[in-house]
Amino acid sequence: MINYKVIKFVLLITSIFFISSTTEEPNPRVFVFTDINIDAGDPDDRQSLIHLLWYADELEVTGIVPDRWNAKGYEASVLAVEAYADDYDQFHFRGKGYPEPDQIRNLIARDRDHAAELFREAASVAEDPLYVLIWGNMNLFSEILNRYSELADNIRVISIGTGLMYPDHEEYAPENWPRGAPCALKNWNGPGRSAVWDNPRFNDMWWLEINWTYNGMFSGDEPKEMFDKLSEYGALGQHMVDVTKNEPWARYFRVGDTPSVLYVIDPGLNLDDPTQSSWAGKFRNALPEERPDYYADHNGDAEWDYADPCNTWENHQQVYNHARNTLEKERPGMYRDLLKKMDKLYQK
Numbered sequence: 537m538i539n540y541k542v543i544k545f546v547l548l549i550t551s552i553f554f555i556s557s558t559t560e561e562p563n564p565r566v567f568v569f570t571d572i573n574i575d576a577g578d579p580d581d582r583q584s585l586i587h588l589l590w591y592a593d594e595l596e597v598t599g600i601v602p603d604r605w606n607a608k609g610y611e612a613s614v615l616a617v618e619a620y621a622d623d624y625d626q627f628h629f630r631g632k633g634y635p636e637p638d639q640i641r642n643l644i645a646r647d648r649d650h651a652a653e654l655f656r657e658a659a660s661v662a663e664d665p666l667y668v669l670i671w672g673n674m675n676l677f678s679e680i681l682n683r684y685s686e687l688a689d690n691i692r693v694i695s696i697g698t699g700l701m702y703p704d705h706e707e708y709a710p711e712n713w714p715r716g717a718p719c720a721l722k723n724w725n726g727p728g729r730s731a732v733w734d735n736p737r738f739n740d741m742w743w744l745e746i747n748w749t750y751n752g753m754f755s756g757d758e759p760k761e762m763f764d765k766l767s768e769y770g771a772l773g774q775h776m777v778d779v780t781k782n783e784p785w786a787r788y789f790r791v792g793d794t795p796s797v798l799y800v801i802d803p804g805l806n807l808d809d810p811t812q813s814s815w816a817g818k819f820r821n822a823l824p825e826e827r828p829d830y831y832a833d834h835n836g837d838a839e840w841d842y843a844d845p846c847n848t849w850e851n852h853q854q855v856y857n858h859a860r861n862t863l864e865k866e867r868p869g870m871y872r873d874l875l876k877k878m879d880k881l882y883q884k
């Protein structure tokens with residue numbers, strides 16, 4: 537005798553298993569503000585954009601704002617997409633989950649108005665948070681955010697560098713930047729960052745500030761070895777070499793803005809909790825009462841005043857070293873994942 541109750545139960549369990557095993561989480565949505573340019577500064581943004589495109593199958597890119605239009609930032613972004621298009625055709629990216637080159641090209645902001653339009657459209661989606669990755673100063677971002685302040689609850693900001701310059705980096709600052717006492721020199725991100733930080737409307741905004749931690753991308757011989765390996769992968773790999781032609785000192789995997797991407801692509805990370813160690817480093821909920829969703833470099837055992845670092849500036853070297861090391865120790869795993877991905881993508 538056929539037991540229809542048992543059959544119905546088995547079918548129900550099977551359907552539940554099938555649905556749960558085939559349903560995938562949507563790719564994180566990212567929106568990039570970058571000071572990318574052609575031969576007018578550090579090429580690390582150009583390398584970081586290449587890295588972003590290699591992971592375009594694991595991310596949903598919703599906008600790229602090359603805010604140095606006067607330094608050919610738009611053209612620099614298009615060159616990267618052209619290299620991506622070559623690889624897309626030659627290595628069959630379409631069947632590997634990558635977006636069409638024209639889709640990405642259309643997301644590159646042509647000017648400030650286009651940037652605002654792209655941001656408003658992307659940030660208006662409330663269902664999934666928009667990760668706003670800032671690879672330079674925050675001037676244009678702060679301007680657009682003030683225009684659409686009601687969208688702050690829909691975004692998660694990941695910026696590189698806080699408002700103050702690490703003393704050893706002062707020698708690289710433009711000559712016209714004012715010098716002064718220790719803890720007095722603003723970095724590239726200073727004014728724009730202050731415009732957001734000092735506005736109480738954004739005290740509750742989710743914000744991960746990757747300050748000195750990103751320096752873990754630069755240390756040792758491994759970044760040079762990684763650069764040489766990656767240069768062998770298609771047109772994008774060759775483009776990584778090309779962008780350093782006028783900056784031979786930068787011929788290593790110099791992707792100082794990439795930690796913002798590493799945070800959202802680390803497969804072992806709960807994106808809601810930056811206090812976990814990840815490929816991007818380790819961070820802490822720095823000001824839980826004043827800014828409940830603000831995260832910053834982990835200070836280790838050193839005393840550190842996150843609200844006003846100048847009060848504890850004598851400990852800056854200790855904090856710098858600890859923060860850098862939290863990324864550096866995670867770097868080998870990230871490197872292995874990237875090379876494994878490249879071998880599969882380029883069928884080596």
